[in-house]
Amino acid sequence: MQVIATRPNTLTDLNFTYCPGCLHGVAHRLIAEAIDELGMRNQMMGVAPVGCSVFAYKFFNIDMQEAAHGRAPALATGMKRARPDMNVFTYQGDGDLAAIGTAEIVHAANRGEHITVFFVNNAIYGMTGGQMAPTTLPDMKTTTSPYGRDVDDIGYPIRVCELLNTLVAPYFIERVSLLSPAEIMKAKKAVLKALTYNKEERGFTFIEFVSTCPTNWGLDALESRDWAREHMLPFFKVQNFRDKGIEEAK
Ligand SMILES: Cc1ncc(C[n+]2csc(CCOP(=O)(O)OP(=O)(O)O)c2C)c(N)n1
Secondary structure: OOOOOOOOOOEOOOOOOOOOOOOHHHHHHHHHHHHHHOOOHHHEEEEEOOOHHHHHHHHEOOEEEEOOOOOHHHHHHHHHHHOOOOEEEEEEEHHHHHHHOHHHHHHHHHHOOOOEEEEEEOOOEOOOOOEOOOOOOOOOOEOOEOOOOOHHHHOOOOOHHHHHOOOOOOOEEEEEEOOOHHHHHHHHHHHHHHHHHHHOOOOOEEEEEEOOOHHHHOOOHHHHHHHHHHHHHHHOOOEEEEEHHHHHHO
16 A cells, blocks of 8 residues: 655645654654644744754744744744734754753743743754753763763753643643654644644643654664653653643533
């Protein structure tokens, strides 16, 4: 049987430039499919980060802005407030969102901005050559922690969903995995839900994708998925943390 994968309208014709086995392309596709399925394409604007996914502004076939490193939630805040008739999302890596951009994400979430944030956690700075990120696991080797992350010296990884879940305002917070087709299908449901709430102007919605970085982890595509399953999922548990839509429906 010949399977022809049609490209969602919300993706441009450009081929992704990501490394083999990188899951940014999967995350892009899930978001683009969801935007198409919800009929949001003409109402949607996105904000690209600094990081491997900097070219998200070329890959999404909608109006995109490029933010300074870590500032995507602040830029998205301005976009949404200036154009309340439009829907806005950001797309950010863990270096962008959880290191240089910590203040922006915490305060945008705390203000309950009506935006969706897609956070791709691959436990490392991919674009710049594999430095330690706030989400790097204990004892994980990176170019700036060559003997492994020493938690006594550097501290423990930050669990962003759990951190944001302490705030009152966020409407929806979920961590999903991109490590297998079944998990990708579940992730799609969460993306659809977050974007539905975005469309309905319910409040701040946040999705974390547990992802991989085969190149900087020094593994091939399949090994990197196994590594993430064994090491990342126990620390970054896949779960829904907050769904005010369910609470409100009761
Ligand atoms: C102000 C500033 N500081 C540092 C950098 C260097 N820099 C570029 S991307 C990046 C981190 C990217 O890592 P992440 O957000 O995890 O995304 P990934 O590349 O892994 O997808 C850093 C530190 C920069 N471009 N600008």
